[in-house]
Amino acid sequence: MSKRYLRFIPLLFFPVLGHAADTWPDKPVKLVVGYAAGGPVDTAARQFARFFGDQIGQPVVVENKAGASGIIAAENVARAAPDGSVLYFLASPTLTITPHIQKGISINKDRDFRYLGNLVEYTNVLVINNNLKVNSIGELIDYAKANPGALSFGSAGVGSSNQLSAELLKQRTGTQMLHVPYRGNAPAMIDVIGGKTSMMFDITGTAVNYINSGKVRALAVTSKERNRALPNVPSMSEAGIKDYDVTGWYGIVGPAKLSDATAGRIEQALKTVSDMPEYRKQMEKVGYTISLRSGRDLKSRIDKEYVLWQEVTEKAGIKTGQ
Template identity: 55%
Template sequence: MQIKKMLQAGVFAVAMATAIPATQAASYPDRPIRLLVGYAPGGPVDTTARVFAKYLGDKLGQTVVVENRAGASGMIASDATAKATPDGYLLGFAASPTLTISPLVQKSDLFDPRKDFTPIGMVVDYTNVLLVGPQIPVNSVKELVDYAKTHPDAVTFGSAGVGASNHLSAELMKQQADAPMLHVPYRGNSPAMMDVVSGKVTFMFDITSTAIPFIKSGKARALAVTSRERNRELPDVPTMIEAGVPDYEVVGWYALMAPPKLPDAIKQRLSQALKAVSNDPAFQKAMLEGGYTVNDGDSKAVSARIAREYAMWEKVIKSANVQIQ
C-alpha cells in the first residue's frame, strides 16, 4: 500500500513538473523579453537588432528590449544566451561571425555553437563586396589576382582585425586563387577603408551597406560581391564566382537564438512571430534600405548553416595559421 502511494505521488510530481512549463508556455509572453546583442550601440548589428526588436514585439504583443553586451566579438552575449533559463524571456540576436568564426579564432570553450543553442530562425543575410582604391591599376578580380602573382610583394589587404570576417574572406580568396597577398589588420573597418581609399592598402572586403557610399562617390571601386547572386543595390557588379573564383560564396547573416532545451511550445510561438516579421512588407523595406535581404529560414536552416560555415572557416583558419594577437 505504501509503495502504491509512493508511485502515485511520483506520477503526480511528474505531472506537476510537466504542467508548469505547459502553463507558462500557454501564456507566453506575459512580460518583456530581453534581446541580447553582442556589439556596442550604434553599429550595424545593434541598429538592425533594434528595428527587428520592434517588429518582433509587435507580433508577440509584448515589448522586446535590446540589451548590449559587447565584447569578445559577440561571444559574451552569446555565452549569456546559451546559459540563460530556457523560458523565452532572454534571446540572442546573433551575427554569423560570432557563431562560425570567433570560437575558432579565439580558441574559446565558452559554448559550442553547433549544439548549445535552440535556433529559432534566420533574420537577414548581408553581402560583402571586394573593394579597391581608385589608384589601384586593376578593374576585375582576375586582374587583381594576376597583379598579385606578377608583383608578389605589392598586394595587401586590410581588415577590421585578425580573425575578423573580412580578414578571413580575403584569406579564402587568397587560398582559392593561390596568389601572394599580405594581410594588414586594423582596429575596425573605418581605418582600413580610409587606407583603401588612399591607396595605402590594395583592397579589402566590406559589407555592402557601408561600402556603397564609397562606391557611389568614386572613392573606391567594387570588383565583386561575395554572394552567389548579384546584389540588388549593385546590379552591375559581378559575383566572385562570375569573376573567376569558383565556389566562392561568403554571405553573412543574423539569426534569432534561444537557450538550449527551450520548450517546444515557446519555440513554436517565437517561430511563428519571426515568420510574421519576415513576411511584413514594412520590415522587408527597412532591411532592403539597410543593405540586407530578409531570410525566412527556419531553425533547421540555422543549424545547417552554422555547421557548414563552421567547417569552412575552420579549414581556412588552419590553412592560414590565423591566431588572435
Template identity: 55%
Template sequence: MKKTQSQNLESTGLLRRRSLLLAAGASATLPALSWAAGNAGAAIPPLVKLIVGYSAGGPVDGAARLLAPALGEALGTQVIVENRPGASGSLGGEAVTRAAPDGATIYFGASPTITINPNIQRAMTFDPARDLTPLAPLLAYTNVLVVNNDLPVRNVKELIAYARAHPGKVFYGSAGVGASNHMCGALLEKMTGAPFAHVPYKGNAPAMADVMGGTLAMMFDIVATARTYIVAGKVRALAVTSRERNRMLPEVPTMIESGVPDYDVGGWYGLYGPAKMNPALVTAINAATGRMLAREDVTKRLSDLGYDAWSGDPAALARKGQADRQLWAMAAKGIQTE
C-alpha cells in the first residue's frame, strides 16, 4: 500500500524531530560522560576496609576502632577495621600496597611503621614513601620519660650523669626492638652520649611493671598510659618528648627544657592508600577526615585518651613522614631487625 504525499511528509518530519531529539540527548550526556571518564574511581566505595598492622586490643587498634564509625559517617559509607598484625605494622602496610587504588582498602598507619621500620627492617618489602599514597593526618601523641622511684635522679641532667657513672647498668624497657619508645631511648643515647642499655619487651605494660618494680631504671611511654602511674606516685616523670609541654602533665618539663637541644619527637597516626590513587578520591577522603576531626565529640574522646587531633592535607602527612624518617635514621644506626 502506497503512502500519500502527506503521510510521507509526516513520516519525514517525525524522523527529523526524532533525530534532533537524539542529537540533543547525546550532546547533553557528553559532559557527564566526560566527567565520568576523567573521574573514574573517584567515588567512595560502599564498604571501606581500614587495615591496622597491629593486634586487636592494642593502642593502635583502639584508636582505629574509636575513629572508624565517625570516619564512615563522614565518608557516607561503612568502615570496618581489619587487623593484619606482624613486623611492627609492616605486614598491614604491605597488604595495602597490593590492594586496588579504589579507596576500598586504606591503611591506619602508625608512625613507627612509616618512619622507623624502613631504617631498621632488613626484610621490609615496600617503601612507605614510594608505595603508599598519603591521604590525611589523624592524630598525634607524646611520650614521657619515667624512672623508678628509687633511682637517685630528679631530672634528665642527673639521669645522664648517673648513666655515665654506671655505663651499661642503666636499663630501659620498650615494647620491642624498633618500637617508638625504644627509638626514643636510642635517640637520647645518640644526642647525649649516655650509655643506656635497652631491654625489649612484648608490650609497654610488662616493661612499665618492671620499672615500678626496680628491674628497669626507666622507660618512655605514651603520656595517656603513663599518667596513671605518675599521678599514683608509682614512677617519677622526668620529661616529655614534645617541643611543648603536654596538657596532661603540665608540670613536667620538655626534653629541650631539660638540656637536650632539638629533642622533639612524638608519635602519630595517618591514613594511607595504595599508590596511584585518583587525586579526586584522595581529596574526597581528606575532606571527609577533616570533617570527622572537626566534631567536638570525636576530639573530646581523643583528648580523653591523650591524643591530639591533627588535621591537614596529604602533603602535610608526607612531609612529617619524611622528616621523622630522617630523624630516626640517626637513632637507628646499628639497630636492625629481620
C-alpha cells in the first residue's frame, strides 16, 4: 500500500471508532451484585434489572459476585471495559463503611468509578424482643443507662450497617450495650425472637413481616422521617434522638473511564425507570423509597457518609481487618 493511501487511514477509521464507543446499549448489560442470591440487595437488583432491560431494549443479566461486603464485585466492575456493558448495583456500605474495617482493599472511591445515579433508599428499624419491658426509644435509653451492658444487640457481622446503626445510637445517647455479631441478619433475628439477644436493627423490607406477625416489636426507624411500610413507627429524631439519620441506598456505577455520552444515556434510562408506576409500586411495597439522584449527587453523598462512618468506627473501636 502506498504512503499516499496510508495518510488517509486515520481519517477513515477514527470517526467510526468514536461513534461505536457511544452507541450504548448495543449489547446485553451485566448488572453485578456484591451479595449472595436471595438477599435483599440481590432481590432489589433483580426487580430493577427487569424494568431497566425493558427500557433499554437489551437483556440485563444479574451476576452475583459475593464476598468482602461487596468489594469483590466492585473490583470486578472497576476492571471492566468502560463501554456500559458492565454496571454495578452498589449497596451503600461497600464504599462508605467497608473501607474503614477491611484491610487490603485495592479500589478507591475517588479513582475507580463513574457514578451514574442513586436509585432507592431504605431504612433500618430497631426491633426488640417481646419480653423486654420497654415501649419506646426513651424507655430503652433509660433502661440502658440504669443497667449498663445489660442490653445486647445482634447484627449481620462486625462492621455491618446494622451494627453501626446501634453503635451510632450508643454514641448519640451515651449508653453501653453488648454487640453480638452473627453471619447474616436471619440468625440475628432468630435470636432476638427467642430472647437470646435484646434487640437488633434490621432492614425494614425484611423486618416488616416479623413485626406485623407479632414476633418482635418495633421502636423506631433510622431515617429522618417515618417509613411508608411502617407508618405507625416513629423515626429516631421524632423519638428524641438528635443528629441520628441512617438511610441506606442502592445506586448504579460503572468503570471510571465510561464516556460522557454513554453515562448520559444510562442516567436518562435510570430516570425513565424511576418514573415507571409499576416499578415504584414494586419497590415501595417492600419498604424502599424511590430516591433518584444524579451521579454527581451520588458521589457527594458517598463522600459525606464515608466521613460519618469513619468517625463512628473509630469511636466504636472497630479495627481495620477485624
